[in-house]
Amino acid sequence: MPEEPSPPGTVRPGGRTARTRAAALRAAEDALIETGFDALDLADIARRADIGKTTVYRRWGTPAALVADLLLDMAEQSLPRTETGTLDGDLRANARLVHKTLTDPRSGALFKAVVTAAAGHPATATALHRFYATRITEWAPCVEQATARGEVPEGTDPAEVIRAVSAPLYYRFLVSGDPLDAASAERAAAAAAAAARAGAYVTRVG
Known part of the structure; x- marks a missing residue:
């Protein structure tokens, strides 16, 4: 029985196909930043990337699938976490990266566009969730190391601590419109570290 084809944008190509993918994803970034998701058009992406329309339609099929592949690429290209040797220092580094x-x-406008896309397209939402899961997994070891050093209680959930750092920053960015400045990033990191030390994120005992 033949295998079912992979969903558009999920196969990682090599050689010329990789260059085609990179050009299309860059074009998708530009289009999302300039016009947002609602105006995203595969024919326009083909024109911007200087590749054939048939190639774009065959590979991705829909704008939502293209954005999902863009999120996959963004997760793969994200910067590695910083290790400072202390929980406070690591969480500040995380907050500063989110703030930056x-x-x-460019990246701020892009994130607003992909969040908008995810709101109405399940495949894009899944890709967005995967993107953030990748980032949390990347930064979780700083909490595990803090636990080993005795900075936070045993049973502290690393993912919850990392979420606590970025959540207030995304709230300002997407919801409240309050200033998203360096001071707010520092406060988010300090608050998450203090709560972790106090046992707020202990989810298992023993």
Whole structure:
């Protein structure tokens, strides 16, 4: 029985196909930043990337599938975590990275566009969730190391601590419109570290 084809945008190609994918994803970034998801058009992506429309339609099929592949690529290209030797230092580094990403004119606009896309397209939402799961997994060891050093209680959930750092920053960015400045990033990191030390994120005992 033949295998079913993979969903559009999920196969990682090599050689010329990899260059085609990279060009299309870069074009998708530009289009999302300039016009948002609702105006994303595969024919326009083909024109921007200087590749054939048939190639774009065959590979991705829909704008939502293209954005899902873009999120996969973003997860793969994300910067590795910083290790400072202390929980406070590591969480500040995480908060500063989130702050830098969201306040950058290009990446901030891109994140707003993909969040908008995810709101109405399950496949894109799944890719967005996978992107953030990858980032949390990348940073979780800083909490595990803090637990081993005795900085936070045994049973502290690393993922919850990392979420606590970025959540108030995304709230300012996407919901409240309050200033997203360096001071707010520092406060988010300090609050998450203090709560972790107090046992707020202990989810298992023994």
